[in-house]
Amino acid sequence: MLTSAAFLAVMLVGVPIGLCLCVAAIAFVLTSGNPILFQSYPLQMFNAVDSYGLIAIPLFILIGELMNAGGITARIVAMAMAFVGSLRGGLAYVNVIANMFVASILGSATAQVAIMSQIMVPEMERKGYDKDFAAGLTAYGGMLGSIMPPSVMFVVYSVMAQVSVSDMLMAGLVPGILLTALFCIVTAIIGHRQTFPRSAPQTLRQRAATVWAAVPSLAIPVVIVGSIFTGLASATEAGAIGAVMSLFVGRFWTRQLSLAELPRIMTRAGLYSAIVLFLVVAAGVLSWILVFGQVPQRVAGWIQGVAGNPVVFMLLVNVILLVIGTVIDGIPGLIMTVPILLPIATEVYGIDPHHFGVVVVINLVLGLLSPPVGLCFFVAAAATGANPGRMFLITMPFFLISSVLLAILSVFPALSLILVGP
Known part of the structure; x- marks a missing residue:
C-alpha cells in the first residue's frame, strides 16, 4: 500500500515516470523489513540495461535524426505522390503510404508525427483538405512508427520479455502492413463521401525522375528489414548499417546533410536514447519488486476467475491496455504492464x-x-495549429478500424507469428 501511495504521490507532483517507479521501489524496500534488498537495488538497475539488444535503440534513433536532417523523408513523400497523388484524395493516400515507409526508418510514433505533420499537413491544407482531418490522419499514420520495424517499443518489449529483438520486429511487419491497408480503405470511403480533391497527374518521365531520386532513400528501410528478415544481420547490426546508409545518402545523394550538423544530431540522438534507456532501468526495478511481492501471481488469480480461455484473456487485456494507454505514454505503459501481464x-x-x-x-x-x-494528437496540433478535440472526432473511423484489427490479431495469432522464426 505504501509503495502505491509513494508512486502516486510523486507522479501527481509532476515527477517523470521513470523516477516515480524508482522511488516506488525504494518505498517497497523500506516497508519490506529487509534492508539487505538495498544491496540488490543498483544491481537490478544495471542488469536491466545489460543487454546487447538495447544497443539497437540509439542506432534506430540516430537513423531517424540523420534521415530528417538529410531530406530523405521529403523524397519518400514525393515518391508516394508519384504513384497515388493523382487519385481522388491522393494526398491522403500519400500521407498514409509515406508514413508506412518512414515508419520503417524512424521507429517512433511521436517523432514521426512531428516530422510528417510539418511536411504533409500544410500541403494538404493548400490543396483544399480540412486541416483537422489532415493533422488527425497524420497522427494515425504515426501509429505505424511503433509497429513497423524498426520499432523502439518492440526493442524495449523484447528485452523485458527476453525474446529475440529481430523476431519481435518481424512480428510487427504483417500487422503494420494490414493497418496501412485498412487506413487506405477508410481514406477511400471518406474521400468518396466528402469528394476529396485530386492532384495534377504526373507524366511518366516525371514519375520516373521522382522514383529515381528516392531509390537510395528507399534502400535504407529495405536493407534494414531485409537483413533482419533473412538473418544476415541482427537488429542491432541492421541499425548500424542503416545509420551508415542514412549518413551517406544524406551527404552524397540528397546533399542536404552537412557534416557540421553531426554534433547536434548525435547530441539529440544521445539525449533521447538516454531517456528511453532510463525508462528501461525503471522497468527492471519495477519487475524486480513485482516478482518479489508476488504481484503477478495475485493478478493471475483474479484474471483466471474472469477469463476462462486465451481469447477472452486477450480481449480483456485489450480493454485494460487501451484505458492505460489513454493516460500513459507508450514505453512507460510497457514498463508498468508487461511485468504483470506477460507471465500470466x-x-x-x-x-x-x-x-x-x-x-x-x-x-x-x-x-x-x-x-x-x-x-500524438497534441504533437500534430502543436506542429500545425489544428484543434485536437476536432481531430479526434473527425478521424474516429480510423480509431474504430484500428480497434477491429486489434480484435482480429487477438483471435488469430498467426498474423503476428507468420514471419517469426521457429
Missing part, C-alpha cells in the same frame, strides 16, 4: 510472447490517439 499470458494461457507483444504495443500506441492525453 505465457504461463497461464500459453500465449506466444511475440504475439502478446504485438497486441500490447498496438494497444498502447492507440491510446496515444485517445482522450484525455492523446499525445
Whole structure:
C-alpha cells in the first residue's frame, strides 16, 4: 500500500515516470523489513540495461535524426505522390503510404508525427483538405512508427520479455502492413463521401525522375528489414548499417546533410536514447519488486476467475491496455504492464510472447490517439495549429478500424507469428 501511495504521490507532483517507479521501489524496500534488498537495488538497475539488444535503440534513433536532417523523408513523400497523388484524395493516400515507409526508418510514433505533420499537413491544407482531418490522419499514420520495424517499443518489449529483438520486429511487419491497408480503405470511403480533391497527374518521365531520386532513400528501410528478415544481420547490426546508409545518402545523394550538423544530431540522438534507456532501468526495478511481492501471481488469480480461455484473456487485456494507454505514454505503459501481464499470458494461457507483444504495443500506441492525453494528437496540433478535440472526432473511423484489427490479431495469432522464426 505504501509503495502505491509513494508512486502516486510523486507522479501527481509532476515527477517523470521513470523516477516515480524508482522511488516506488525504494518505498517497497523500506516497508519490506529487509534492508539487505538495498544491496540488490543498483544491481537490478544495471542488469536491466545489460543487454546487447538495447544497443539497437540509439542506432534506430540516430537513423531517424540523420534521415530528417538529410531530406530523405521529403523524397519518400514525393515518391508516394508519384504513384497515388493523382487519385481522388491522393494526398491522403500519400500521407498514409509515406508514413508506412518512414515508419520503417524512424521507429517512433511521436517523432514521426512531428516530422510528417510539418511536411504533409500544410500541403494538404493548400490543396483544399480540412486541416483537422489532415493533422488527425497524420497522427494515425504515426501509429505505424511503433509497429513497423524498426520499432523502439518492440526493442524495449523484447528485452523485458527476453525474446529475440529481430523476431519481435518481424512480428510487427504483417500487422503494420494490414493497418496501412485498412487506413487506405477508410481514406477511400471518406474521400468518396466528402469528394476529396485530386492532384495534377504526373507524366511518366516525371514519375520516373521522382522514383529515381528516392531509390537510395528507399534502400535504407529495405536493407534494414531485409537483413533482419533473412538473418544476415541482427537488429542491432541492421541499425548500424542503416545509420551508415542514412549518413551517406544524406551527404552524397540528397546533399542536404552537412557534416557540421553531426554534433547536434548525435547530441539529440544521445539525449533521447538516454531517456528511453532510463525508462528501461525503471522497468527492471519495477519487475524486480513485482516478482518479489508476488504481484503477478495475485493478478493471475483474479484474471483466471474472469477469463476462462486465451481469447477472452486477450480481449480483456485489450480493454485494460487501451484505458492505460489513454493516460500513459507508450514505453512507460510497457514498463508498468508487461511485468504483470506477460507471465500470466505465457504461463497461464500459453500465449506466444511475440504475439502478446504485438497486441500490447498496438494497444498502447492507440491510446496515444485517445482522450484525455492523446499525445500524438497534441504533437500534430502543436506542429500545425489544428484543434485536437476536432481531430479526434473527425478521424474516429480510423480509431474504430484500428480497434477491429486489434480484435482480429487477438483471435488469430498467426498474423503476428507468420514471419517469426521457429
